[in-house]
Each structure stands twice: as C-alpha cells, then as structure tokens.
Amino acid sequence: MNYNGTSNRHTITALVEDKPGVLNRVTSMFRRRGFNIASLAVGHSEIPNLSRMTFVVEGDDRVVDQVTKHLHKLIDVIKVSDISGDNAVTRELALIRVKANVQSRSEIMQIVDLFRANIIDVSPETLIVEVVGDEDKIDALQNLLKSFGIQEVMRTGSVAMSRGMDSAFDTNGSRNAKAVKPVIMETGSV
Amino acid sequence: MKMNGGQMVCASLIREGVDVIFGLPGGAILPLYQALPEFPELKHILVRHEQGAAHAADGYARVKGRPGVAWATSGPGATNLVTGIATAHMDSVPIVVITGQVGRAAIGTDAFQECDITGITLPITKHNYLVMTAEEIPRVIKEAFHIASTGRPGPVLVDIPKDVFTEVGEFVYPEEIDLPGYKPNLDPHMGQVKRAAQLISEAERPVILAGHGIILSKAYDELLELAEKAQIPVVTTLLGVSGFPTSHVLYSGWPGMHGMAYASLTIEESDLIIALGMRFDDRITGNTATFATGSKKIHVDVDPSEIGKNVQVDVPIVGDVKRVLTALNKQVKPATHVDWVNHVHQLRRDHPLMGSDNGKMEMRYIINEIAEATNGDAIIVTGVGQHQMWAAQYYPFNQPCSLISSCGSGAMGYEVPGAMGAQVAAPDRVVWSIAGDGGFQMTMVELATLVENNIPVKFAIMNNNCLGMVRQWQDFFYEKSHVATVYSGNPDFVKLADAYGILGIRVTDKNDVRAAVDKAMEHDGPVIIDFVVEQDDNVYPMIPAGMAVDHLIEEPRPARQEVRG
Structure with a gap:
C-alpha cells in the first residue's frame, strides 16, 4: 500500500461476530477516530453466528490503511479486506417512490426498463421502483426520475464481494481459525 | 462443580493468579461480595471512591507486570471508575474491571443505579463484556485476562447483572481460549527486521526512542544490547523512563514538550530514529509535519494501528518489542558512532538541566x-x-x-x-x-x-x-x-x-x-x-504545543549551576 495521498472511495468488508453491540463497536470506532463512512451494510454471512459488513469509506490511502487496522483491532472483528478496485463486484438496492399519473406512467416505465429495474407497487399517484446496481447506476436512475417528482428514496448501501474464490472459512461453514488470515496485519504491506 | 455467579467470579480470579482486588460495594455487586469470604486467597482493599480502585489497580499492574483488578457496583460506582479506565487505556496498562449491573429484567428500563457502562467504556477499553448467564463467567474472565495482558495491554471491563451473581450453574474453567478475532502478531516479519538492520548499518547518527513497550515487555536487556552493540544513543519517552539505565553513557534523557533539550535535539539532529514500543505522541512530536524531517524512521510496535498513525515511517515492524529486539540484535552489526556519541554528549553539556x-x-x-x-x-x-x-x-x-x-x-x-x-x-x-x-x-x-x-x-x-x-x-x-x-x-x-x-x-x-x-x-x-x-x-525547557524543536524555550541562566552534567 502506498501513501500517495489521493482521496477516493474504498470498499472494505469485515467478517464479524454476530453478537449484541458489535455494530455499535464498529460505528463507535469510526466516530471516535473521525473516519467517514459513505455507506454501511450488514447482514448474516454463510457461517452461523458471523455477520458480514460492507463499508464504503472516503479518504486517502493513509486513512483507509488506518480504518482497516482499527477495524481489525476490535476483538469481535475476525477478518478485514479492502476489496476496492476492479477485482470486486459491488451492488446496492434502492426503492424509489416516484410521482406518476396517467400521462407520465409509461415514460417512467420505459426508463425503468432501460435500467433493468422493476416496478413493485402501483397506485393512482405513485410508483415504487426497485433497482439493483452499483452506486453510479442508482444515482443515474434517481437523477432521471427526479423530473417526475421523487417522494422517497430508500437505499441499502453497497454490499461487495471480491471475484473468484477467497473465503477465510471452509466451504462447509465450520469455523477454522487457522484459515483466518488477517490480511492487513502482514507487516510488509503496512 | 455447582457455584453461583459470584463464586464463579472469585474462583476464576484465583485461576488467573489474582491476589488483590480494589473495590467498593453497592447494591448490584453485593452478591459477589457475599461470596468473597469463601475465597481467603483474595485480599480485598476497600477504597473510599471507585476512581481510587481503578487507579490503584493500574498502579498495581504497572509495578507487578500483570493485570490489576478493580470492581464496583452499577451506576455511579461504575461511572466513578471511568477516569481510571481511561488512564489505563491511554497508557496501555492491563487492568480487569468488574462492575455490578441491575438485574437482567431491569436492563434498559432506567432502573435505580442503572447505567450503560459497556456503552460508556466502549472507546476507553480494549474490550468489554456484558455477561448474561452465570455459566459464561469463567470463559469471559479468562478471555478478559488474556486480552488485557497480551498484545498491546489495556483495560477490559466485565459487566455482570445482579441476578447473574446469584444464578447457579456448573463451574467449568476453560483450558483454551477461542477468540478468532484476536491474534496479536508477536513475532516480527524477518524481512522487515533485515531492512531495519540495514538502515541501522547505514546510519551515521542513529538514535533509539524507547517507549513504554520496553517496560511492558521487559525488554531491558535486549534494549541495552542493541544500544551497546551498535553504539546508539538512547532517548526514552516519558512512559519509557527507567526502561534504560539513566546512568548509562548512551542515555540521553527524554524529549518533548518538557523533556530535556538535549534529548529533543538528539532526535532532531539524528539521521535514523529507531522507535521501540512507542506511539509518536504529540507531546513528543509537536507538529508532525516538522518533526525530525531529516531522519529515517524504524517503528516497532505490537499494535499495527500505531504504524503510520501519527508519523510516516520507513521500516515498520509489528511485533512484541522483546522478540523484535532479540531478532534484530542478531542482525545488527557492531558499530561505533564516535563523533555522533560525542556530539550527543556535547549537546548535553550545552543544554543541561x-x-x-x-x-x-x-x-x-x-x-x-x-x-x-x-x-x-x-x-x-x-x-x-x-x-x-x-x-x-x-x-x-x-x-x-x-x-x-x-x-x-x-x-x-x-x-x-x-x-x-x-x-x-x-x-x-x-x-x-x-x-x-x-x-x-x-x-x-x-x-x-x-x-x-x-x-x-x-x-x-x-x-x-x-x-x-x-x-x-x-x-x-x-x-x-x-x-x-x-x-x-x-x-x-x-x-x-x-x-x-x-x-x-x-x-x-x-x-x-x-x-x-x-x-x-x-x-x-x-x-x-x-x-x-x-x-x-x-x-x-518548554516547546509550546504544536511547535517544533526550533521553538524550544530554555531556562534563563542567571547564575545558576548545572546539577547534572
């Protein structure tokens, strides 16, 4: 990792214990150290009692280096990976409630089709559009729908996964402490 | 063996080698106190204020080199501990703090003497626990001592509801610790050690900046060996004072805001800083942008998050400083830096206390x-x-x-x-x-x-x-x-x-x-x-906050004598 000081977005995933208060420990650390979270998504992982968190973090390489190290320092955090770059897929889901009357409805449906999005609720005055994609795609759709009048937007925050096989755990889901590689702890890469 | 939660706490503390507890009772922790007479191995020292219990456990731990124990009741008892916990956290001191909590059913209801002490101490503990069943107690206490005393030491708090102290369960003290998220890197990366040895061999004006890590890992002999083998002057941080013999010819004081001028100048004029178990605190660096800009830096610390936090370094080594020095001393070649050591002595003569x-x-x-x-x-x-x-x-x-x-x-x-x-x-x-x-x-x-x-x-x-x-x-x-x-x-x-x-x-x-x-x-x-x-x-002397060593204010010298040359 270099310290070129460029500011950008990094996607970091963390495998964490699924215990009460873990989310609080993580967000408390971000708040205390003054790190900036652009988005945060949490859900169960493939392993019982472990969850996965995906963070989108803003900052230069030095900040992201500190974020990963401080995440790893938390006892309940088992593995931290910076999966920014081309070698990962990133997806976010958004629900957008947009104003739609008889005149505008078909035009909105065309746009929705273009984005391979879905309409999941129709009422006389509004539609709810469901869209999945990376952040840019959702931003673009949101922009296009703005002119019709957006009433409400609900976004999940990004989830991400590196391409190919890279799991800290056996595929049968058993916890294998030896397989846990604290990738950022490697001294040479600091 | 059947025990209640309070007995389990005491039995677990004995397994961890605890002999003294600093504490003060109150409602929520009373059941634990009532178990205490059954365990005469545990000496309880009754403080007058819980802050005293936490600081005393801290002072005990620093001198004894193993975790000190403090406990207090819920609510105000627990909050009174906070200053002491924060102190131990900032100085990496291993203490285990146990607090009573209101009964499980009352948690979250703003019950009498309830406070969210695990929430309050989240940023000032290395880790903390809220224990919800008695049978978890042995495992949690074992983990608490392990976390507090290994890696970079620090305080661990264990919060136990009143009715967990009275709950009866099977006492099984675990043999092993299973913490997949906690594996301190103690052994250094040998490639980094070699790079460090290379930098040391190339340096003309090296200085060792030794911190609390030397004392915490008892690396006194290893530090002495490195300094003497390569003839490197040693400066310590304030917490590192007494980690190197102050009477040694290579000792050059402690630097920073009120440190010896000759120590600050030794660092400023060096071409290599070998920072050992320290964290480049602002009281030492002043303005990090102007701190020792002419020197390369080797930074050894057991906590990876300290590397690159305040100061950018050339060769980071994550590991226990004693093990790192043991490895490094084998790689470092004997050297003399006669001119540099003489110059450091001259700095001391020119800028005495x-x-x-x-x-x-x-x-x-x-x-x-x-x-x-x-x-x-x-x-x-x-x-x-x-x-x-x-x-x-x-x-x-x-x-x-x-x-x-x-x-x-x-x-x-x-x-x-x-x-x-x-x-x-x-x-x-x-x-x-x-x-x-x-x-x-x-x-x-x-x-x-x-x-x-x-x-x-x-x-x-x-x-x-x-x-x-x-x-x-x-x-x-x-x-x-x-x-x-x-x-x-x-x-x-x-x-x-x-x-x-x-x-x-x-x-x-x-x-x-x-x-x-x-x-x-x-x-x-x-x-x-x-x-x-x-x-x-x-x-x-004084270096105003955020300034560099060129703003050092030395004592006016009206007819005063040196006391230490």
Missing part, C-alpha cells in the same frame, strides 16, 4: 534530596503537572519500571491511589508519591484506605498553592492572567494527616528538606510532607 542555588524552596531541589535519600532506588509515583515533569527530569530512576505516572491521559489525582496500588504490588520497595496540591486533593480520600491497610506510601506534596502547570501556561500564553488557578483555601495538610492518624510534616525552609525526607523514610507507615514551595517557578 539547571539546578537551583537561589535559596528558595524549589520542587527540583526537593526531588534531588529525595533522590539522595532513596539512593535513586525508590518507585516514584506522580500526579500530573509541574511536579511530574520535574520528578521525571531530576530523579535518577536506578531501578527499571520505577516511574509510575499518568502520561497519556494526564489524570491529576493519580498520585494517591496510583501510589497505593504500586506499594501493594511491591510491599518491600520504597514508594514515594510526588504529589501536587491540586491532584492530591482530588483523591486524598484514599488516605483512609492507606491507614486501614497500613500501606506505607511517603507523600511529598509539592504545595505551591496553585495549579502550577496551568498557571505556567497562563504566564506563557495568556498574559499572566491567573484565572482560576491560585488556591486561597487549601487545607492544612499536616492537620489533615493528623486527622487520619498519619505522620505529617511541614517544610518551609530549604535547609529542613533532607531531615524531613529522612524522618519519613524512617517512619513505619504512610507519611505526608507538606513542602511549601515557590509559586512562580516554571518548568523548562
């Missing part, structure tokens, strides 16, 4: 007298402020791990309970508490605890009737506007000592200092000496 021969009662004179009377072998516990800086500057610290002080947190009031814990950990050592009149009054309630337990701490109150360091900052940076720093109603500390049944001595004349110190040393039991000292004395 000044003595006082003006006939006035100055704190450093008193510290020199205590140093002579104790042969430099005492454990020195301090509060925070001017007296702390002078104690660290002037006391010789002939024994390793003999300066016990709240450095990172800067908690005034540490001097009373901290000294109590230090003395309990080392009953055969002489413990002097160099106290400020401000800090002493924050925690002097523990005098009763000292008397009850016959803990013979010798207190030297540096009584300048003011908050000296704050007053000094007002002098330097706020046009001598002494707002809220000068006391007008300090108690009579000799009468106070008398009220507690402690020997109290007042000294107002320089010529009486030594006799008072000797009398205190001869007295069996705690002693308070009220040294009435100059109010307007200032600590030098």
